[in-house]
Amino acid sequence: MIPTVLSVAGSDPSGGAGIQADLKTFSALGAYGAAVLTALTAQNTRGVTGVVPVSGEFVEKQLTTLFEDLDVHSVKTGMLGSPEVVDAVVKTVMRYRIRRLVVDPVMVATSGDRLVSEETAAAIRDRLLPLAAVITPNLPETAALLGWSDIQPEQMAEAGAMLRDLGASAVVVKGGHHEGPEAIDVLVDAEGAHELRGDRVPTKNTHGTGCTFASAIAVGLANGKPLIDAVADAKAYLTEALRAADSLHVGSGYGPVHHFHALWTGPRRAN
Numbered sequence: 001m002i003p004t005v006l007s008v009a010g011s012d013p014s015g016g017a018g019i020q021a022d023l024k025t026f027s028a029l030g031a032y033g034a035a036v037l038t039a040l041t042a043q044n045t046r047g048v049t050g051v052v053p054v055s056g057e058f059v060e061k062q063l064t065t066l067f068e069d070l071d072v073h074s075v076k077t078g079m080l081g082s083p084e085v086v087d088a089v090v091k092t093v094m095r096y097r098i099r100r101l102v103v104d105p106v107m108v109a110t111s112g113d114r115l116v117s118e119e120t121a122a123a124i125r126d127r128l129l130p131l132a133a134v135i136t137p138n139l140p141e142t143a144a145l146l147g148w149s150d151i152q153p154e155q156m157a158e159a160g161a162m163l164r165d166l167g168a169s170a171v172v173v174k175g176g177h178h179e180g181p182e183a184i185d186v187l188v189d190a191e192g193a194h195e196l197r198g199d200r201v202p203t204k205n206t207h208g209t210g211c212t213f214a215s216a217i218a219v220g221l222a223n224g225k226p227l228i229d230a231v232a233d234a235k236a237y238l239t240e241a242l243r244a245a246d247s248l249h250v251g252s253g254y255g256p257v258h259h260f261h262a263l264w265t266g267p268r269r270a271n
């Protein structure tokens with residue numbers, strides 16, 4: 001059966017992150033993708049020039065209308081435009097007893113531009129995080145959620161455990177922002193910390209990596225995979241999408257990863 005996966009996220013008109021990245025990931029991995037928009041952004045590969053949030057009321061209307069009809073097998077959240085939007089998602093997750101919930105606590109774009117306010121980030125931490133099967137903060141988001149000024153590689157497991165104490169069933173602290181020959185993420189679940197290592201791909205085209213990773217995890221969960229396998233498979237998919245990213249030539253800033261790399265037959269970049 002083809003599972004249905006829902007993304008609740010913002011729009012990125014450049015097509016590399018947000019809803020657009022999520023739907024590409026779902027499709028590339030063989031899931032049916034549905035999408036509820038929480039915000040419009042004006043952005044390209046160089047930066048974000050504007051944000052228009054959708055009202056909490058209308059996000060709730062989109063969600064209710066969808067859940068009254070579709071069987072949804074997992075949900076991924078990305079950029080949530082306001083505390084009211086967070087509350088609309090929280091209400092829906094409780095009302096429809098959504099268990100396979102992947103929360104990517106998006107705060108800042110790859111370009112460095114802030115996407116959500118501190119109040120929204122606090123609402124995600126206090127109200128949505130306790131409902132998540134897994135949350136996927138990058139290093140700056142991990143530090144922000146814990147109120148730390150920064151975070152070192154050796155603190156990833158400790159930070160993940162502290163975020164679990166805030167209520168999430170599991171946490172993947174993503175290490176994309178560190179340097180070194182490997183991109184190392186740390187999954188902390190009820191059994192403890194697991195290190196996930198992958199080659200670091202030498203490319204500046206990393207726009208949308210977080211969105212793609214969380215969406216791929218949601219597909220794995222929708223297919224009934226154990227979380228650790230869903231995370232490992234998502235990382236393997238993303239590494240290949242990064243390896244093929246330089247073949248795309250989209251924009252002059254941080255370009256997107258190649259979601260449909262498996263369909264791409266051109267020359268591979270040497271790693």
Ligand SMILES: Nc1ncnc2c1ncn2[C@@H]1O[C@H](COP(=O)(O)OP(=O)(O)O)[C@@H](O)[C@H]1O
Nearest residue numbers: 138174175176177183184199200201209210213
């Ligand atoms: N250059 C890279 N090569 C390989 N994997 C990467 C690279 N950059 C990021 N990743 C991986 O992409 C995923 C998203 O991580 P990260 O970039 O930290 O998140 P975000 O996009 O939210 O800032 C993680 O699995 C991370 O290890």
Ligand SMILES: Cc1ncc(COP(=O)(O)O)c(N)n1
Nearest residue numbers: 010017018109208209210211
């Ligand atoms: C609408 C939207 N949502 C999320 C991101 C974060 O992107 P990344 O995956 O690079 O952290 C973004 N740039 N735009």
